Amino acid sequence: MATRLDQAATPDALHALFRQVRSLSESLVAPLSDADATVQAMDDASPAKWHLAHTTWFLETFVLRDHVPGYALFDDRWPFLFNSYYEAEGARHARSRRGMLTRPALDEILAWRRHVDDALDAAWPGLNDAARGLIQLGCHHEQQHQELLQTDILSLFALNPIAPAIWGEPRNVPAAPPGAIRWIEGAHGIVEIGAAMDGVNFAFDCEGPRHRALLSRHALADRPVSNSEWRAFMDDGGYANAEHWLADGWAWVCANGIEAPLYWRRFDGDDWGAFALDGLHPVHPAAPVTHISYYEADAFARWAGARLPTEPEWESAAAGIDPASGHQLDRAGPVRPRAAPDGHGLRQMFGDVWEWTGSAFLPFPGFRPAPGAVGEYNGKFMSGQFVLKGASCATPRGHSRPSYRNFFYPHQRWQFTGVRLAKDL
């Protein structure tokens, strides 16, 4: 269970994870100015500084405050600022005003991080399993925020008309376009999915319990939909034809004038570019399409005569695949989805883009939230959202597993979201 230390987490392994996670967060903000790290692009996003602070608040509150006698808060005004949504932890600063906090400054937050890290190091030998379980949870929690930090800062820079690159490194040489989609038949009948919650491996509470699911005959595409395939949808009037769309999706298209994925822009005349962490460049035809909403993913699938995978179909298919495979976040830099590698079988299940499923984010049979404030982590979001599976180019490597349940509202698309087709057989 989420807050119980899993058996694979030896003290040394946990400490190594802890150091690596804390360090990666800081390298992710290295190219950012104090202002870059402070501004909030939209209500859904948070400032980079806030992510650094909130993950630190999590450790200070649930580990140091609750498990280390005599620990004094670094600044007792800050928990109000950096609690995200834990009602049990009391009142907090409004989410929509996170970008108003120019003070404390980025440097002050970094100093807080060092202070908390040092206090944890000092307390480490005396921590009990409960405390170490919370540190483990805090590391996985921070990995989630590492991905959000990247997508949130991208959403901010995308609003700047001068389109600054966050990371200046050159882009990789494009790969050759992938071949046509091939269909891979999945298991049918009863399968087992979900995390075991047996304390052997870490999982968030919503991933469990392990349970049986019943699958019909079906097949999954061997790779996600590419940008060139998306262009075919656009060129066929995909965004202008109500028949492909869910009613809510069509209303969203019309109300917002949607005509392409989130960061696509007209570029050099008729062509399309995409704004990314390395600035504005031409859309790469071979790479998976990304920054699409559920509505778009669903409309594309309908147009293509297919459908989205269900969560059990996807998870069952992923069972034999190494979750560390594929293209995920290894170090700070201008990550982006890459073209499918050559090969046979299911590719890119973990890495490049999160894949929308047609399954609503609802409790698995027998689900129980973790006890205490951290029980607010997942369970209270179980309405109105859809499950995404896999991992993206911005997901820290090591943070992925088949049972992982990412979830967003169907109109949201500022994450590295993509689509893999499925069909009935």
Add this chain to the structure above:
Amino acid sequence: MATRLDQAATPDALHALFRQVRSLSESLVAPLSDADATVQAMDDASPAKWHLAHTTWFLETFVLRDHVPGYALFDDRWPFLFNSYYEAEGARHARSRRGMLTRPALDEILAWRRHVDDALDAAWPGLNDAARGLIQLGCHHEQQHQELLQTDILSLFALNPIAPAIWGEPRNVPAAPPGAIRWIEGAHGIVEIGAAMDGVNFAFDCEGPRHRALLSRHALADRPVSNSEWRAFMDDGGYANAEHWLADGWAWVCANGIEAPLYWRRFDGDDWGAFALDGLHPVHPAAPVTHISYYEADAFARWAGARLPTEPEWESAAAGIDPASGHQLDRAGPVRPRAAPDGHGLRQMFGDVWEWTGSAFLPFPGFRPAPGAVGEYNGKFMSGQFVLKGASCATPRGHSRPSYRNFFYPHQRWQFTGVRLAKDL
């Protein structure tokens, strides 16, 4: 399938259904003035006159226009006004402005109804199966609108500070309070649910196909939650404690100042009354609570240490129950949920209140929308909504079956919605 005439529908039976449905609609508006029938209480609701007109447009368009050579539209300006959401039928009057249409008047709409009914009668002998399939669909479609007509007019009258009764008949004598909830264990393992779509019995397209589902061990409450039980939730601070609520639900409670079911009002000091089709009266403690949102149903269940049933659990449990049982709409009047009858086993599965399930409204495996414009009937609403099962006191008797899938957004509560608890075993 929805638009294929089912085998049970003999020509005579279909004609009897047609006459009965058309007649009931008109008796439902008998107590309404032209103004009552014209005003729209909110975007979600439609004027009573609009319901009368839209159901007539459905028959005129899909049967008379498409299947009766030489038929001339009664008024060629009206399809624009009374198409609901069929994109394939072209542009239409904005939903939020339905209440601005003081012309055509109620009398003109009633004349249109007679004209269309007469034309259908005249054409009847020559109609092919496709046309009769569409009439059958039109009858079931109109039955849905009969329920909406009642709940929409209730939502309008509820906005009037003088609280007029729509139907003046005296209320029934209250029943004795039901006993404590008893738990009825359901089937587990693989069950079959969904409509067969074999043309034997009518079903909407989204009810099929018949398919297998896998159930864990569980039990359902023998009856819906009562008003007195709801009062206990309220008295225990249920609406003031975030821990019971989904995050979206809590935001909805706070933004709207929710503190009781939709039509409950302070009444004679500390007590609560409820506004209903027969005006404002004290809340009946023994009757099922109604006009609650999914958020409220879910919060109550959490508070009670239980959960909502899933759709397959509910449908499986209902398989052996006569869908015509219970308290449903027989004739126009001030319908309202009634207290559970004495007895054992599952009661009130059909009738009194629609029951929120914890299942999202998504396609069954192998779902295919009906072809043509009527394929927009259900499939395009498959995001963001939850399934309700059963039937309410406002559902026309004969319109119910275990596979029936009603669906609303989790914040909506102007229907006769209630809650039955479930739990894992």
Add this chain to the structure above:
Amino acid sequence: MATRLDQAATPDALHALFRQVRSLSESLVAPLSDADATVQAMDDASPAKWHLAHTTWFLETFVLRDHVPGYALFDDRWPFLFNSYYEAEGARHARSRRGMLTRPALDEILAWRRHVDDALDAAWPGLNDAARGLIQLGCHHEQQHQELLQTDILSLFALNPIAPAIWGEPRNVPAAPPGAIRWIEGAHGIVEIGAAMDGVNFAFDCEGPRHRALLSRHALADRPVSNSEWRAFMDDGGYANAEHWLADGWAWVCANGIEAPLYWRRFDGDDWGAFALDGLHPVHPAAPVTHISYYEADAFARWAGARLPTEPEWESAAAGIDPASGHQLDRAGPVRPRAAPDGHGLRQMFGDVWEWTGSAFLPFPGFRPAPGAVGEYNGKFMSGQFVLKGASCATPRGHSRPSYRNFFYPHQRWQFTGVRLAKDL
């Protein structure tokens, strides 16, 4: 002063006015159905039934209740429904929900009117001057609502895609286009304006006191701007060129896609029609433009190299003109602005269209609101609005005088508003 009976009002004259006003209101709603009279087109407008009721509430409250011992309210629930904005009279139904009141029905309101009129007739011999002063105020108040009733019902019918005519009478034969605008020099130096408030002639409190104003040399156009002149503005890109517009006006144009006066519509290809009380017909080139906002009036004037008159300029120029002259409301029917008659000098100062002035609606020097609840009549609206002078085709004849101050927000245009140019000399 507003609530003191003026000396010209003999008992017989007041009684004749009272009867004539009450009767005209009812003839204005003769062509309306119960539904027509109930629906509210927008927050700014009120239902016709509401106007009938509110003017009756005014008399029942301030005369019968306050001055006739023993009078019992017709229905003690209705004052809550039909108080408009008198804070001193307590809580009231929300303005934006006036259109939800399908009950009481139009017939019930008409019965209330008869009841109140009869009670006033019965009480008449014993009424003191204060009561008769309030009746006089009530009559002028009702005349204002007669104009609003016509413009509000027009705003409702204009939302109906089938464009029903409220009055079916044939339109008059168009007049010849007026000649070019001629400039009439006005008085300059110190002039006297404002109502004397000496009890000789009725005036609303905001029209006084009589006071001195200082005018520069200027001239007024001899007639209002015509539709054909407005077309020239449109054809010259008037609505597309920010330089003509106030900043708030340009924001309003852009946010609302404004491209023509309120009820103008594309008609038979390239031409424009206008929806009016007699339905949709081609725009009459010779008639004064109407249904324009202050922003439009000001932009037109700037485009034309002119400006709007100030209130003192306009009132000074009107001093010698018979306020009963021109084209005003004599009886119920499809009134509309008519082309300027032949002649010299200032024409159409009273009648056809209200004329926007460049003066804000602010207190005259020495202004004192009327005492009591009726003191809320005008003074509390003195921010953000502009003064209009004259009278329109929908203003009851007898309701006009040079000191009359009509006022609306600069974006509003559902009244019969027009524009007369002015310039410095």
Add this chain to the structure above:
Amino acid sequence: MATRLDQAATPDALHALFRQVRSLSESLVAPLSDADATVQAMDDASPAKWHLAHTTWFLETFVLRDHVPGYALFDDRWPFLFNSYYEAEGARHARSRRGMLTRPALDEILAWRRHVDDALDAAWPGLNDAARGLIQLGCHHEQQHQELLQTDILSLFALNPIAPAIWGEPRNVPAAPPGAIRWIEGAHGIVEIGAAMDGVNFAFDCEGPRHRALLSRHALADRPVSNSEWRAFMDDGGYANAEHWLADGWAWVCANGIEAPLYWRRFDGDDWGAFALDGLHPVHPAAPVTHISYYEADAFARWAGARLPTEPEWESAAAGIDPASGHQLDRAGPVRPRAAPDGHGLRQMFGDVWEWTGSAFLPFPGFRPAPGAVGEYNGKFMSGQFVLKGASCATPRGHSRPSYRNFFYPHQRWQFTGVRLAKDL
């Protein structure tokens, strides 16, 4: 006229003004971090960095680009970012998104400033009168933005729950409370007001032309209303009693829960503090009340049995007063209104707080906007706003004159706005 160099501006005097103005702007942002200078608190406010950049854009565009041959823009992407509202200068970044511009950074803007200042210095000897007239306008323009910069940054820091002080200096010792208000009779009959526009002294276009105005007998209070007087209004239920308020003001109070001036907060129990440039401190009873809207000023005056001064009354009274008198901005620091000094006659007419007048911001007779893009400076804002006269503690000394016309919407109160009472005699 605004863009014609006035005769008092010798080349040396203009150059000294230019240097002093440019330097003061930079000292105003000295205590700000890059983040502080970047974030936008609300649509009405702009980031400090934006003020620095926009004033520089003004000089680069209208002087260097238009009058210095061969000048190359520092960065040709920046005019799009930093044009405020000049339609004639083309499309521009949306006002509500000014706070999204984390790049260019504060340091880059400061470098731009130096570049432009150096280019102006280099070009200075060859500039013609038109160019120097625009520099003069640019200096006065920048002085306006210096005041906005201070009030905008205050509005941002006020949103931070930890209430950081922008300037850490200690507050001055409070002065003794002022004595009771004394009334000073003003001139009546015809007076002259407005700026002469004769090229002798600088004025913005809207301040002219000089013209005659007619005053009734009246008196002005000798000083602005103090905080302790405002407390009496509050303690008397001033914010809870509709009778004091304009209708729009009362709606604003109710919709926004207004109960005190903008930055007042509950403090140490029952008392009130005020957040200011030096942080949160107790309200100073003797100082003029500030951060009040027109609605509040008007309600207070009504409650006090008085009214607001008109613009001509105020300007006429100020004619003999040195506009450099009083407490205005001399150097960067935590400015705030100070208590009235001892003495007789009108005090604090210039300095401490801007004073709301009861006059709408409308053109003076004979007003002509300046030609070219700079003609958009004032004239297009002439609807819906009220005139404020005088100067505040945040107004750069030297920027004041009796004819100065400041203007804001009646609900706005983030400027240092206060109120001086007036009455009829």
